[in-house]
Amino acid sequence: MAIDYTMPKLAMAMNEGTVNEWLVAEGDYVEKGQLLATVETEKVSYDVESPDAGYFHIVVPVGETVDCEVLVAQFAESEEELAELQAGAATAPVPAAASEAGVASALAAAPAVAAPGARIKASPLARKMAGDAGLDLAQVSGTGPGGRIVKRDILSAQERGVGMAPVQVGGNRVVARVPMQGIRKTIASRMVQSLQETAQLSSAWESDITDLMAMRKSFVAREEQLGTRVSFNAFLIKAMVYAVRQVPIANSCLEGDEIVIYDNVNMGIAISVAGSTPYDSGLMVAVLHNVERMGLVEIDRQMKSLIGRVRNGEATADDLSGSTITLSSTAGIAPPGLKTTPVLNLPNAALLGPSTPIERPMVRNAEVVVRTMLPLSFTFDHRMLDGEPAARCMNALHECLEHPELMLA
Amino acid sequence: MYDLVIIGAGPGGYVAAVRAAQLGLKTAVVEKDQPGGVCLNWGCIPSKNLIHQAELYHDLTEMESVGVSIGRDSLDYSAVQGKSRDVVKTLTNGVAGLLKRNKVEYISGTASITGKGEVSVDGEQKLQTRNILVATGSRPMSVPGFEFDEERVLSSTGILALTELPESLLILGAGAIGCEFAYVMNNFGVKVILVEALDHILPTEDFETCAVVDQVFRKSGIDVRVKTRAGNLSRDGEGVTATLVAQDGSEQTVAASKALVVFGRSPNTAGLGLVEMGVKLDERGYVSVGDYCQTSAAGIYAIGDITTTPALAHVASAEGEMAVEHMAGHSPARKAVDMQLVPSAIYCEPQVAGFGLREDQALEQGLTVKKSTFAYPGAGKTIAIGKPEGMVKMLCDPVTEEILGAHIVGHNATELLHELLLARSAELLPEDIADMVHAHPTISEAVMEAARGFAGKTIHG
Numbered sequence: 059m060a061i062d063y064t065m066p067k068l069a070m071a072m073n074e075g076t077v078n079e080w081l082v083a084e085g086d087y088v089e090k091g092q093l094l095a096t097v098e099t100e101k102v103s104y105d106v107e108s109p110d111a112g113y114f115h116i117v118v119p120v121g122e123t124v125d126c127e128v129l130v131a132q133f134a135e136s137e138e139e140l141a142e143l144q145a146g147a148a149t150a151p152v153p154a155a156a157s158e159a160g161v162a163s164a165l166a167a168a169p170a171v172a173a174p175g176a177r178i179k180a181s182p183l184a185r186k187m188a189g190d191a192g193l194d195l196a197q198v199s200g201t202g203p204g205g206r207i208v209k210r211d212i213l214s215a216q217e218r219g220v221g222m223a224p225v226q227v228g229g230n231r232v233v234a235r236v237p238m239q240g241i242r243k244t245i246a247s248r249m250v251q252s253l254q255e256t257a258q259l260s261s262a263w264e265s266d267i268t269d270l271m272a273m274r275k276s277f278v279a280r281e282e283q284l285g286t287r288v289s290f291n292a293f294l295i296k297a298m299v300y301a302v303r304q305v306p307i308a309n310s311c312l313e314g315d316e317i318v319i320y321d322n323v324n325m326g327i328a329i330s331v332a333g334s335t336p337y338d339s340g341l342m343v344a345v346l347h348n349v350e351r352m353g354l355v356e357i358d359r360q361m362k363s364l365i366g367r368v369r370n371g372e373a374t375a376d377d378l379s380g381s382t383i384t385l386s387s388t389a390g391i392a393p394p395g396l397k398t399t400p401v402l403n404l405p406n407a408a409l410l411g412p413s414t415p416i417e418r419p420m421v422r423n424a425e426v427v428v429r430t431m432l433p434l435s436f437t438f439d440h441r442m443l444d445g446e447p448a449a450r451c452m453n454a455l456h457e458c459l460e461h462p463e464l465m466l467a
Numbered sequence: 468m469y470d471l472v473i474i475g476a477g478p479g480g481y482v483a484a485v486r487a488a489q490l491g492l493k494t495a496v497v498e499k500d501q502p503g504g505v506c507l508n509w510g511c512i513p514s515k516n517l518i519h520q521a522e523l524y525h526d527l528t529e530m531e532s533v534g535v536s537i538g539r540d541s542l543d544y545s546a547v548q549g550k551s552r553d554v555v556k557t558l559t560n561g562v563a564g565l566l567k568r569n570k571v572e573y574i575s576g577t578a579s580i581t582g583k584g585e586v587s588v589d590g591e592q593k594l595q596t597r598n599i600l601v602a603t604g605s606r607p608m609s610v611p612g613f614e615f616d617e618e619r620v621l622s623s624t625g626i627l628a629l630t631e632l633p634e635s636l637l638i639l640g641a642g643a644i645g646c647e648f649a650y651v652m653n654n655f656g657v658k659v660i661l662v663e664a665l666d667h668i669l670p671t672e673d674f675e676t677c678a679v680v681d682q683v684f685r686k687s688g689i690d691v692r693v694k695t696r697a698g699n700l701s702r703d704g705e706g707v708t709a710t711l712v713a714q715d716g717s718e719q720t721v722a723a724s725k726a727l728v729v730f731g732r733s734p735n736t737a738g739l740g741l742v743e744m745g746v747k748l749d750e751r752g753y754v755s756v757g758d759y760c761q762t763s764a765a766g767i768y769a770i771g772d773i774t775t776t777p778a779l780a781h782v783a784s785a786e787g788e789m790a791v792e793h794m795a796g797h798s799p800a801r802k803a804v805d806m807q808l809v810p811s812a813i814y815c816e817p818q819v820a821g822f823g824l825r826e827d828q829a830l831e832q833g834l835t836v837k838k839s840t841f842a843y844p845g846a847g848k849t850i851a852i853g854k855p856e857g858m859v860k861m862l863c864d865p866v867t868e869e870i871l872g873a874h875i876v877g878h879n880a881t882e883l884l885h886e887l888l889l890a891r892s893a894e895l896l897p898e899d900i901a902d903m904v905h906a907h908p909t910i911s912e913a914v915m916e917a918a919r920g921f922a923g924k925t926i927h928g
């Protein structure tokens with residue numbers, strides 16, 4: 059005799075619950091105490107354990123919300139009993155419910171849940187189109203040979219809005235749950251720490267990089283001789299070295315109760331990396347040591363190999379520590395002209411955040427001309443750097459970017 | 468009183484007649500020539516027999532390489548011709564038998580529509596009918612300056628009746644008929660010049676598949692001239708002379724024993740009483756039809772070459788069946804034959820077959836498509852039988868992977884195409900073909916491989 063499993067009442071205030079995930083598959087043999095499902099209430103989600111053992115038959119599909127004590131699954135004693143439960147399911151609310159689980163899974167599970175003879179006849183193309191559109195084939199009538207559902211039926215159903223999974227009102231549909239752990243957790247705590255423990259502020263301006271772009275072009279044209287296609291970031295790093303030479307305190311860290319100002323420039327470079335799901339991202343700061351000793355080509359080469367190591371998970375401890383100042387660029391990703399307020403990378407005193415260049419009419423020699431302008435943000439820790447040195451540092455950067463020959467200095 | 472009188476017993480008319488009889492309609496077919504129409508008598512069928520014999524003749528070369536020598540001098544082309552007429556006779560008799568077995572009344576004579584529901588035969592016998600189906604087909608298009616005399620300036624009919632091989636042949640128009648006869652005549656040792664005004668031979672086929680035919684033709688000695696028009700054609704001395712004008716304006720005079728002029732076909736819509744009955748014709752003389760091939764006059768249907776759908780026997784047959792089903796009160800699945808699902812077939816070697824979207828059309832219409840091609844030599848069978856020239860090409864929708872078109876060039880292409888056409892019409896996806904086990908060694912393996920190409924996983928590519 060099959061044992062019914064109903065929506066458990068997991069808290070006093072719980073009236074209904076949603077099966078967010080069945081942690082066992084239809085037909086699996088389940089042990090008592092095994093994790094059975096993730097059930098979500100209005101407030102919390104619970105992993106529930108199996109109160110019984112047996113062959114598991116799912117009645118309520120993932121995503122469906124039901125009142126407490128409503129039948130959601132059954133435990134069959136034997137495989138025969140399981141088959142009976144599955145066959146009987148055709149008359150139970152399964153077909154309609156299956157639609158909400160998404161057509162793809164409904165199709166995959168069709169032999170298990172549909173009664174004999176209830177097979178949906180559809181062309182492979184129609185199935186694919188329905189799957190892509192999230193259309194429930196059970197609600198589409200077929201006009202093809204032998205009543206088969208064909209492409210035109212899918213198109214007509216889409217036009218009429220038939221068979222689309224109903225949009226739930228009240229209650230969100232979850233795309234993914236990203237666990238706050240690992241790299242995500244580290245980023246979160248660092249960001250909060252940075253914003254809570256420092257007196258950071260961001261200033262923004264634009265520098266005319268028309269000449270710099272032209273200069274870079276002549277490097278790019280000699281890609282073969284130089285052995286690398288020198289990136290724009292290499293020039294930015296060079297300009298930052300120039301600026302901190304003018305204002306050394308911008309190249310410093312707060313260590314204990316000391317501001318330590320460095321001679322060497324270890325460039326922290328913020329890199330976006332893949333997250334744990336397709337929906338989230340990761341952020342790491344790779345460190346290019348002693349950039350003050352390098353020419354543009356070497357900066358570029360070493361930066362690329364460093365980024366490669368970080369992205370491939372081959373970074374050494376040195377590759378990820380010891381920065382004295384940070385570069386965090388959103389160029390090419392952000393809309394042109396964006397000015398940001400990047401969060402300081404602790405324990406550095408300063409961070410430069412260039413964004414995507416924008417063409418603007420500028421006055422040059424009393425004439426309006428089109429120039430390429432780079433939006434820049436400079437975040438600094440006011441505990442270490444006051445407005446005056448910060449402004450001088452920004453100005454030095456500005457001058458170097460507008461007069462790239464200063465990079466030779 | 469008939470339920471249906473059909474004018475013309477070609478592949479449109481006789482198929483419609485059989486289907487009508489099956490559906491219980493009292494049916495008569497009026498034919499002024501032989502049952503089977505142009506297709507059976509002066510088109511598809513005799514030409515296929517000539518192609519077959521030309522192939523046998525050509526294959527003698529291969530036999531010679533293994534020591535079997537057969538004299539070519541004794542070739543009697545009138546015997547070749549005789550064989551093709553025998554085939555025609557067998558099949559026309561077959562059609563006559565088919566009509567008889569299905570209790571379709573076959574009436575010999577020239578029909579015209581003389582009143583509402585009235586068809587006259589030779590102006591004498593009057594048939595009363597509820598429905599009329601006009602299936603009178605087409606004839607070779609005659610162009611001023613290139614008129615047929617069927618002696619030196621031949622139409623497709625004239626060349627099918629030849630009892631002697633010309634020394635050389637100038638073919639104007641490299642459509643299906645032009646290419647098939649270029650192949651036949653070249654195989655029999657006739658010197659052939661093949662002229663096409665458009666960019667490539669077989670201009671209504673996929674350019675990539677045609678390029679293969681072009682290459683094989685040139686290699687086999689056919690003088691192929693594309694982007695070239697014939698400025699004029701005259702009878703000189705024993706043969707013909709033509710001025711060929713290339714696209715760049717340069718002119719060249721060529722001479723040949725005979726010319727085959729295949730510029731297209733004209734609909735047989737005159738003298739049938741169509742206009743008098745209120746049937747609308749377009750400016751070129753084609754019948755305008757609506758749903759289920761109904762004309763603008765109630766009770767009169769028109770199918771096949773006299774409408775603007777492609778002049779293909781299988782289109783006429785399909786339209787005929789659809790029209791009579793509609794008359795019989797059935798509701799056919801479609802109101803018109805879906806041209807995307809109509810195959811084309813050209814029977815020279817290598818053969819060309821295709822359906823649906825072509826790559827040049829996709830480019831023209833700005834459609835994004837996914838393409839997969841697989842060359843014949845990747846299927847071992849083609850090497851084994853010495854037919855490595857060919858390819859299978861498929862075009863699919865980039866999102867749904869729906870098969871939008873397929874084109875095959877090479878040995879047996881006209882038979883091979885149907886696997887892909889079935890896939891298209893049954894809405895199978897490339898993966899369905901790719902996952903199906905195909906016998907080895909077959910040329911069909913090339914079809915499977917082309918389908919696999921969409922997933923980037925050909926085995927022999």
